[in-house]
Amino acid sequence: MNFTRTLFPLSMLLLSGCVVGPDYQKPDTALPAKFTESKTSSAENVTLNPWWESFRDKRLNDLVHQGLGENLSVMTALERIEAAQANVIIAGAGGLPDLGVGANATAQGGHNSASKKTLSTGADASWLLDFFGQYRRAKEAANASLDAAYDDVNVARLAYLSDLASSYVNARYYQEALALNRKNLESRRETLKLTNEIKEAGAASSLDVLQAEGLVNQTLADLPALETGFLQSANHIATLLGVPAGTITGSLTKGSAQPMPRYKTRTGVPADLIRNRPDIRAAERRLQAATAEIGVNEANLYPSIQLSGSINASRVFTNPGVTNGTLWSFGPSLSLPIFNGGELKARVKVARSEAEQQYLAWKSTVLNAVEEVENAQSALIRDGQTVAALRKVVQSYEQTLNLARESYRGGASTILDVLDAERNVASARLSLASAIRQLARDYVSLNVAIGGGAEIGSPTVASR
Template sequence: MADTAATRGSFLRADAGTSTAAPTARWWQALGDPVLDQVIETALTSAPDVQAANARIAQARAGLEANKTALLPTASVSFAVPYVNLPGSILGNSGREEFHAYAPGFDTSWEIDLFGGTRRKIEAASARAEAAQAGLADARVTLSAEIARAYVSLRAKQAVLALTDRQAAIDSDLVSLARQRLAGGTAPEQPLAQARAQLAQTEADRAKTRADIVVLIDQIAVLAGREPGALDALLSAPNAVPLPPADVAVGDPALLLRNRPDIRMAERQLAAANADVGARVADKYPKISFTGLLGTGGQNFADVFKTSSLIGLALPQIKWSLFDGGRVNAQIRSAKGAYAEAEAQFRGTVLKALQDAENSLTRFGGQRIAYGKALDSQAQAARAHALQVQRVQGGTASRSDALTAERQAVQAEMAAISARAELTTDFVAVEKALGLGWAAQAMEEAPK
């Protein structure tokens, strides 16, 4: 499955506006919007989701280091001062003997990893640490895409709000004209009621759009790890809706399989599950360890420093669980089941990644066409308005006709803005599907 995709030279759904050149990791820079660049670059280091992913990496690396220590000997020191009270029956007389004993000691133990169980546990911990590192990259991919989508929507709403203000002014003029015609007896009340309803709807749309703008600004601030309102000064001023480049580099399926952090994460989890199986199999075999003890002792503190009171012990030990009621075999079966689950999840992740890429390319290609048609519609509506103005000037059309044509031109411009925003949003979806949006050093920092 993955091998078949990797051998294809291009995506099935890529259109003429894309190329197989390697895409840029910081894809948002292709939109040419410095404000968007600033917000995303800041968020990639300070957003809560990124910080949480970094914390998971720290946990995984600590677990790896803890597993590595199992290959090394352990040592400890002790110093005991017990109080001893012996009855005469033990001493063979009728008296008792009381004294303090002084017993400093040093002991060490070492389990030899003869059958590789500890090494497989280290391998599993290392794979999980690398999976956590891929999780950080995946968080960055998602975060950059979410911010870009919200930002594009914000700029579209701001542009639509300006046009809604213009539309409200047109609707207000239409109400005035309808009122004058009613008062002059040249028109019934129905056109006035219709014009008033149209104005009320425009004002309702304007109020909702203003609220949407505030919500989007706060959403972007929170995504970037800031409190609501923190980015008002940066984002409140309207700006053009970003537009993707004419030619978009998307690479090929093989590059996708290397770039997508979720695929990397699933592959590392599969490797960890495989190592877990090896660790469980090693439990079937004997464990060999060595324990050593060196110390001194006596009834007086000075005895501690006498070589004659030196005590030493070396104890090799073989431990083999010959009968455990099938516990180890059950653990092996459980580990193999977990491996089968991880393998299925890996396959599913690869398939979903390929589907995401192909679907996003399909939508992006279709929206390119839709945006072009929206621009044509806008141009024709503007032309119709200009012609209607000429007719008014020539006395062959009313001012109401010109206002209606102007309103239609404004609506066509709104539709073009929405189409442009949707095109850029689909571009963002393509970049997210390609697994872009994370700094290259994220994977280079994988634990050693």
């Protein structure tokens, strides 16, 4: 009677076909209603926004599209999709019947015995009934991992866009700095020539000439480091495009204006990041996969039933005649875990801990994304103010230099006044170029931080 009372509820549970383990629930975390320096309005889907086109630089646009299909990091992430798709098939196959067939033939004979030939064929089938959803949870986990693999491609694409655009901005900065230093060199050589002329007229000393020469030589000494910076930036761009270093240096040698963003970026609200950032979506998919793995491990705590059967047919050829034979078997087998040293329950605890870790990883990814947007936006606003102020500084110092030269020609000031004015002009021009570079990099960082352009050229998610 006790056995009957135990078996009846168990049989009802098996026949119900339940799925053990927690059902996935989308995670949630408290986020502010708006970014500190933005309006409270949601932005459109920015994942297809080609934000780099706002620089209005055709060469940059060409490089971006050239590398979208050639960047090695993106290609590696694409290859991982193939493995994730195969894992979905593997996970689904576990819950399907398994069928195998075989055949063999033998011949037997000798001097004192009759010859005999035997042909036999057989088929074996088995099906593990997924009453507790072990394979359904496994397939759920595999599908979530596949989604994460697709999102990882977009993560790699964003990293490529960020690296390429920043490297291009650097390359153009070094070219601008080289042009400015060559312009400064020309100006300082002009000052040296003027100083020599005034010395010949008896109104300047050898010390004045040496000071002017020192400034010329200092400018010459600054040029190699800037050339190195340009070459290294060009080499890195080539690597990002999947071609050998030095391949595109020639095409970049012709200088171009420093990239400057022409449009403002709508950052939206923090909640938009959950939709637009591929790293957040990938983290959520991994959380879903880890949640499904809890069910996989919990299913191992319960009994399993496997249906198996076989059929074998044989035909024996002998001198007297032919003999046929057929054997078959079919039946269920029950496996019930009883003593396992607590291993199965421990595996469930491990799975739950891993799911909690994935939740914390997701939450950390969300908070880091909000921080990245806040930082990039603050930097973009303030570096824009710096650029505007430095433009005025350059104008003032250029006017000061012109006045100092006229005063020096008239004997109203010394060569030191001219040299100081030249130093100020050179320093202000380079500071402006550096600030423009930083402004452009801020623009890149802000658009990458909101997930801009992440899905351009993205593969279509396979239907399941």
